[in-house]
Amino acid sequence: MKRRTLLASAALAMGLASAGFAADKTKVGFVYVGPVGDGGWTYEHDQGRKAVVEAFGDKVETVYVESVPEGPDAERVMTQMALEGADLIFTTSFGYMDQTINVAKKFPNVKFEHATGYKTADNVSVYSARFYEGRAVQGHIAGKMTESNVVGYIASFPIPEVIRGINSAYIHAKKVNPDVEFKIIWAYTWFDPAKEADAAKALIEQGADVILQHTDSTAPLAAASEAGNVIGFGQASDMAEYKDGPRVSSIIDNWAPYYIERTQAVMEGTWESVSTWDGIGAGMVGIGEITDKVPADVKAEAEAMKFELATGKYHAFTGPLNKQDGTPWLAAGETADDGTLAGMNFYVEGIDAEIPN
Structure with missing residues (x-):
């Protein structure tokens, strides 16, 4: 679902060329769907990468590739990162899901973290924000x-x-x-x-x-x-x-603590496949x-x-709520379960629009 191959190839070449391969360093790769200067999603993921560098100094080495399309090129980029010695790879867009799973099968000793997806494996974790x-x-x-x-x-x-x-x-x-x-x-x-x-x-x-x-x-x-x-x-x-x-507020994605924690786990040999879905309370x-x-x-x-x-005193999806067609969904005071939210494929009552196929 996202893009740009020539820039991705050039960025990979530069990113990998800049890497040192000291054996005592943990090498962490990041695959980005947009440019690091997008001012939004990819910018914040790269702020998380920089936080990893700041936290671990010369014990860690990071590489990244920006503007990688969601599709076959993503698999190529991940594969090359693994071949070049990455110990941990963060793949930061939903459309990288199948590519992440495919590459993880080929490199069972490399740890993978996929953002906003739902497919896991022994060496693949998923993480997202509410x-x-x-x-x-x-x-x-x-x-x-x-x-x-x-x-x-x-x-x-x-x-x-x-x-x-x-x-x-x-x-x-x-x-x-x-x-x-x-x-x-x-x-x-x-x-x-x-x-x-x-x-x-x-x-x-x-x-x-x-x-x-x-x-x-x-x-x-x-x-x-x-x-x-x-x-x-x-x-x-x-x-x-x-x-x-015009900007009156914003949603800010703060990936830094998670990236630091998961890099630390790889360094300590305690990394395990997990599913993380945190919100405002967790920061x-x-x-x-x-x-x-x-x-x-x-x-x-x-x-x-x-x-x-x-604080958990309020849930954003609290009934009474109906689905768009008027069928009851949540009774008064009832809150949505994570399974329904994770697979949500319907609008609530009152939205006059159709969800595209």
Whole structure:
């Protein structure tokens, strides 16, 4: 589902050329779906890589390849990293799942960590963040602040992670604004500033005065800035360069503690295959500064929700909730189980859109 082969090949050559191969060093590889300068998803993963270097100094060596398409080229990149002596490889996009499993079978002594997927093996762990908790906070702010009652959502691919985010944002916008409407555009990309900008502009033309995104660049915020009187949120990173403009808060992915912990486990020989899914409480999901553009009472409500999500006093998917077709899903006070959330393939009641095949 993601891209760019020539750049990936060049980056691999440079990344591997820069590596030393001292036997006493643990070598850690990172496969990125976007460029490290995307300002969002890949940027934050690379901040995690840098944290590993800072934590372990000359005991660790890191290499990375950026802008690797989700498909056969990803398998080639992972294979070459393993052949070049990587002890641990982080593959940081959902679409790398099958490639990660395939390469792991060939290199049973190499440890693999796959982000946002669900397939494991003896030498493959999976990890993800409960981004939907951050979407709940964003939805609350969006529902309170929209004047047109139209919220635009730029979606990447129709996978459970993205569908969960749309549902969570909608549920919480609808709770505080019964008249709110979501308009969704599927960009079919994780990072393509031109497509993301076009999607944002199309949503604004349809009346949206709040833009949410599950894509990786700052282009939607730039489009909101050009439009004026449109607000948006940082995605995956703080995107604080827009905090004096349309950005009123953000979801921040904090991978550093996990990357340090898992690298330490490899060094100590204690690494085991695990499935990790952490949220605001564990610090894997951060809520960026809520700016003064948000009214004080709305800001206080959002901060209170963040606290309740972090402490487990509140779950973002709490009934009563129905599925889009009106069939009951969660009874009053009932919360969604992780299995349903992990495989979510339906919208909740009230969303007037279809999930693409």
